[in-house]
Amino acid sequence: MEIAHVDVAERYDLDGPPPASGWKLLTRPGWIRAAWMTALFFGLGFGLVVLFRWWGNWQPIVDWQPIIVVALLTTAPIGFLAGLGAFDYWIYWALGKATRPEDHSGHGARSWKDYFRINTDHKVIGVQYVTTTIFFFLIAGLLAMIMRAELAQPGMQFVDNQSFNGLFSVHASLMIFLFVIPAFAGLANYVIPLMIGAPDMAFPRLNALSFWLLPIAGFMMLSSFLVPGGAFAAGWTNYTTLSIHQPLGNVFFSMGVQWAGASSIMTALNFLVTIITMRAPGMTFWRMPLLVWANFTTSLLVVIATPFIAGSQFFVMFDRVMHTHFFDPSAGGYVLGYQHIFWFYSHPAVYIMMLPGFGIASEVISVMARKPIFGYRLMALSLMAILILGFSVWAHHMFVSGMASWLRVPMMITTLLIAIPTGIKVFSWLATLWDGRINFSTPMLWALGFVSMFVIGGLSGIYLGAVPIDIHVSDTYFVVAHIHYVLLGGSLFTIFAGIYYWFPKMTGRMYNERLGKLHFWLTFIGFNATFFPMHWLGLHGMPRRVADYAPRFGDLNFVISIASFFLGASFLVFVYNMIVSWARGPVAEGNPWRALTLEWQVSSPPPVFNFDEIPQVVGAPYEYGVVGARHAVFNGDRARVEAGDLEKVH
Amino acid sequence: MRRGSLFQLILIGVLIGAAVSAVALLIPWLPPSASVERGRIDIVFWIVTAICIGIFAIVFAVSIFSYMRFRARPDDDSDGPPIHGHTGLEIAWTAVPTVLVVVIAVASAVALAKNDHIPADHMTVEVTGQQFAWSFKYPAGGDVTTTELRLPLNKSTELKLHALDVIHSFWVPQFGQKQDAVPGITTHLKITPDKVGRFPVICTELCGLGHALMRSWAIVMKPADFQKWLKQAKKGISGPGAGLAVFNNNGCGGCHTFKPASSKGTVGPDLDDLSASAKKAGQPLEEFVRDSIVDPNAYVAPGYPPNVMPKTFGSLPKSQLDALVQYLVTGGKQS
Numbered sequence: 001m002e003i004a005h006v007d008v009a010e011r012y013d014l015d016g017p018p019p020a021s022g023w024k025l026l027t028r029p030g031w032i033r034a035a036w037m038t039a040l041f042f043g044l045g046f047g048l049v050v051l052f053r054w055w056g057n058w059q060p061i062v063d064w065q066p067i068i069v070v071a072l073l074t075t076a077p078i079g080f081l082a083g084l085g086a087f088d089y090w091i092y093w094a095l096g097k098a099t100r101p102e103d104h105s106g107h108g109a110r111s112w113k114d115y116f117r118i119n120t121d122h123k124v125i126g127v128q129y130v131t132t133t134i135f136f137f138l139i140a141g142l143l144a145m146i147m148r149a150e151l152a153q154p155g156m157q158f159v160d161n162q163s164f165n166g167l168f169s170v171h172a173s174l175m176i177f178l179f180v181i182p183a184f185a186g187l188a189n190y191v192i193p194l195m196i197g198a199p200d201m202a203f204p205r206l207n208a209l210s211f212w213l214l215p216i217a218g219f220m221m222l223s224s225f226l227v228p229g230g231a232f233a234a235g236w237t238n239y240t241t242l243s244i245h246q247p248l249g250n251v252f253f254s255m256g257v258q259w260a261g262a263s264s265i266m267t268a269l270n271f272l273v274t275i276i277t278m279r280a281p282g283m284t285f286w287r288m289p290l291l292v293w294a295n296f297t298t299s300l301l302v303v304i305a306t307p308f309i310a311g312s313q314f315f316v317m318f319d320r321v322m323h324t325h326f327f328d329p330s331a332g333g334y335v336l337g338y339q340h341i342f343w344f345y346s347h348p349a350v351y352i353m354m355l356p357g358f359g360i361a362s363e364v365i366s367v368m369a370r371k372p373i374f375g376y377r378l379m380a381l382s383l384m385a386i387l388i389l390g391f392s393v394w395a396h397h398m399f400v401s402g403m404a405s406w407l408r409v410p411m412m413i414t415t416l417l418i419a420i421p422t423g424i425k426v427f428s429w430l431a432t433l434w435d436g437r438i439n440f441s442t443p444m445l446w447a448l449g450f451v452s453m454f455v456i457g458g459l460s461g462i463y464l465g466a467v468p469i470d471i472h473v474s475d476t477y478f479v480v481a482h483i484h485y486v487l488l489g490g491s492l493f494t495i496f497a498g499i500y501y502w503f504p505k506m507t508g509r510m511y512n513e514r515l516g517k518l519h520f521w522l523t524f525i526g527f528n529a530t531f532f533p534m535h536w537l538g539l540h541g542m543p544r545r546v547a548d549y550a551p552r553f554g555d556l557n558f559v560i561s562i563a564s565f566f567l568g569a570s571f572l573v574f575v576y577n578m579i580v581s582w583a584r585g586p587v588a589e590g591n592p593w594r595a596l597t598l599e600w601q602v603s604s605p606p607p608v609f610n611f612d613e614i615p616q617v618v619g620a621p622y623e624y625g626v627v628g629a630r631h632a633v634f635n636g637d638r639a640r641v642e643a644g645d646l647e648k649v650h
Numbered sequence: 651m652r653r654g655s656l657f658q659l660i661l662i663g664v665l666i667g668a669a670v671s672a673v674a675l676l677i678p679w680l681p682p683s684a685s686v687e688r689g690r691i692d693i694v695f696w697i698v699t700a701i702c703i704g705i706f707a708i709v710f711a712v713s714i715f716s717y718m719r720f721r722a723r724p725d726d727d728s729d730g731p732p733i734h735g736h737t738g739l740e741i742a743w744t745a746v747p748t749v750l751v752v753v754i755a756v757a758s759a760v761a762l763a764k765n766d767h768i769p770a771d772h773m774t775v776e777v778t779g780q781q782f783a784w785s786f787k788y789p790a791g792g793d794v795t796t797t798e799l800r801l802p803l804n805k806s807t808e809l810k811l812h813a814l815d816v817i818h819s820f821w822v823p824q825f826g827q828k829q830d831a832v833p834g835i836t837t838h839l840k841i842t843p844d845k846v847g848r849f850p851v852i853c854t855e856l857c858g859l860g861h862a863l864m865r866s867w868a869i870v871m872k873p874a875d876f877q878k879w880l881k882q883a884k885k886g887i888s889g890p891g892a893g894l895a896v897f898n899n900n901g902c903g904g905c906h907t908f909k910p911a912s913s914k915g916t917v918g919p920d921l922d923d924l925s926a927s928a929k930k931a932g933q934p935l936e937e938f939v940r941d942s943i944v945d946p947n948a949y950v951a952p953g954y955p956p957n958v959m960p961k962t963f964g965s966l967p968k969s970q971l972d973a974l975v976q977y978l979v980t981g982g983k984q985s
Contacts, residue, residue: 242856333834408762440721474828
């Protein structure tokens with residue numbers, strides 16, 4: 001199909017306002033205004049705290065802990081966002097001033113500078129998300145390298161105990177809140193409006209705001225290394241009462257989670273409204289690609305569950321800063337209450353980190369095996385089953401916590417039941433491969449690598465679901481092995497499948513296939529060599545979250561550390577491939593994978609408003625091998641279909 | 651599907667199953683068992699392992715067979731057959747895992763119920779966790795308190811766990827049993843040792859900067875030996891020589907030098923010149939010694955870091971604490 005190329009800059013006024021000068025330089029939205037507004041809002045927060053403490057006669061009047069919470073971690077980021085221009089439209093509207101007419105200058109990116117501005121184009125935001133999350137992924141990976149260096153030998157070598165505790169706490173927090181969750185949100189941000197035939201997300205300004213909350217959360221967590229006492233060091237789980245007794249850095253986690261969580265919730269609401277209201281004509285729920293289904297269920301999980309972690313972190317912070325007693329047993333607080341609230345989010349969060357990956361795997365496997373997804377409806381329904389069951393299993397993280405002991409067996413049963421919908425998905429992917437024409441391209445390698453590694457992670461999950469075994473291996477390296485098989489072999493592999501799969505769509509250029517495959521095999525080998533031996537360590541008595549361990553585990557830990565450096569180095573291939581291919585890769589076709597879903601029916605990269613003609617969806621998204629099947633036709637096509645001329649077009 | 655392909659598929663499955671079984675059986679995945687409870691855990695472990703080997707073999711056989719057989723040739727642009735589903739298969743792979751899951755759940759629930767059940771004829775030990783040490787108190791031995799856990803062979807012991815500051819978790823890999831000690835509540839754990847020996851006690855819940863060092867030992871003794879030890883320990887802490895007994899039970903000599911007890915530890919200050927230290931701290935000797943045991947951070951001797959000495963000794967029963975203080979204050983002369 002020939003893709004109509006419309007000069008969008010001509011059709012809409014995309015040049016934006018004229019260049020500013022003088023005072024305008026300081027007051028127009030951008031980094032200059034962000035700089036002074038951040039400082040101003042920090043000052044406001046500082047003044048507020050000091051004023052209240054002076055008024056209440058609380059000594060000392062200048063107390064740095066509440067000042068940091070209010071001024072540095074709350075008001076200063078609001079000033080930063082306001083300075084960048086995230087709230088301009090809403091503030092003009094709220095004040096009753098004339099809002100600037102939508103000139104579409106916030107759409108599209110014409111230079112690299114546009115990626116550092118508030119931009120309301122879902123495709124620009126998608127790229128912002130993916131590059132930002134890769135940045136934090138590399139940093140979190142480096143923290144893991146320092147940990148493995150320390151763990152290469154028993155005894156203490158490079159860091160002290162508190163720093164080590166900070167390293168794994170920040171590593172996990174960045175990987176979860178700044179990489180896996182937002183990387184999926186970023187890929188979906190780019191792809192979902194295209195997949196459902198929409199020009200953008202439902203709330204573009206909210207979309208821009210959700211992205212800009214992320215770097216705030218990330219730098220907040222990272223900067224905790226700089227405060228006295230070091231980074232937050234009570235693990236990403238931040239259990240009380242330990243977290244209440246930790247140095248100042250702990251509030252950087254409690255507040256960082258608020259910013260990342262707010263970002264998640266806003267994006268999820270945006271996805272829900274977009275998916276429910278903006279599907280192209282003919283795109284019924286049973287015609288949606290599975291990635292759309294996956295993000296629909298994920299977004300439901302996010303909006304229902306995320307407020308719980310926000311609450312748990314607020315309570316912990318109030319116990320620290322405001323001397324409340326939510327979790328202080330000496331004043332009637334309930335320590336286990338924290339864990340129940342925390343895991344009521346953080347178990348569903350596991351599925352928030354898995355379901356979008358299931359969606360990506362379904363897209364890639366169907367296209368690369370040239371076959372319809374096996375059991376499409378059951379695949380969609382099993383996502384919904386995981387969504388519902390996912391809310392009934394949180395206490396399986398607490399089998400040894402001392403909670404009501406009767407709660408363990410019901411939680412074990414619901415936990416094991418999740419194996420059924422998950423099994424349905426794995427078997428359906430295998431059946432999709434069966435009798436296909438499998439193209440082992442880089443995205444396919446990652447998707448197949450995901451299926452096999454996720455099976456291993458799922459099987460070790462059965463051990464952990466069975467209460468008696470869990471009692472033995474809980475809080476050991478067995479758990480470390482399990483979560484990395486699920487989150488690295490599962491989530492990370494599908495994120496890479498998605499990045500390679502949509503790279504030509506996002507950049508308009510093709511990545512280097514040989515380097516892509518090299519990256520896969522290096523990561524695959526390094527990953528298994530690093531994490532598989534950890535099962536043994538855990539079963540034999542090595543607890544997690546320790547900088548030092550029994551000397552008899554020394555040899556195996558040395559091997560694991562070497563393997564982990566190999567694993568870490570494998571991502572250099574990825575970074576090189578992405579940068580060079582984005583700059584100089586061969587120009588990509590509109591549809592290099594011969595896929596049927598809508599995002600591949602437009603140019604690469606797509607036009608600024610995605611579709612110059614609204615597509616009409618006429619069939620299922622994966623009808624490979626069905627003669628004459630179409631997922632969608634464009635208006636021009638329809639005229640030709642009616643004229644019986646379609647065969648000539650394709 | 652042709653018969654030859656089916657045969658190939660099954661062959662691959664059998665080979666993978668055999669290879670994984672070899673990995674499961676030849677590598678010693680579990681540490682030696684030393685309790686009845688671990689025995690039950692191991693049974694559940696092997697049931698789950700058998701099921702997992704089966705699932706693994708099926709999944710990887712189908713995968714590897716598909717990779718080899720259905721690889722597209724470079725010039726092949728055709729599509730596969732448009733198979734949309736198969737109701738029978740879909741019912742099968744919903745029903746079979748359901749059955750397997752039920753098997754695992756029932757086996758786990760039975761093992762758990764038995765491991766939780768505390769028989770009427772049991773011993774009780776009070777366990778206290780505090781940054782970064784364990785202490786064990788034996789009500790049957792007149793509340794004698796130790797830093798290493800001693801248990802009689804083949805007798806069920808109920809551990810009542812307490813935490814004084816943050817959450818800790820008690821684990822002995824050879825016993826297979828683990829339980830968090832939580833501030834504000836008492837938690838319970840049952841252990842029935844079935845091997846004599848010395849096994850590591852490990853804290854598995856992150857409890858702060860000394861978490862990795864929060865270790866102790868569990869010593870399983872023959873019942874007669876245990877009774878003898880307990881009797882002596884009980885006698886030791888009440889009569890003459892009580893101070894020395896408390897000093898030894900609580901492992902003071904591991905960190906401190908004290909000539910009357912012939913201990914040579916150098917982690918903490920030398921206890922042979924306590925009166926000089928008391929002067930430096932500006933406190934009467936007896937008050938200084940008592941405070942230093944109960945609240946070690948109140949005064950930290952120059953040259954030693956704070957937060958090294960555990961605060962657990964604050965929970966010593968009064969009579970034992972008194973005996974220890976007298977013992978130290980009098981320079982080893984017993985009261």
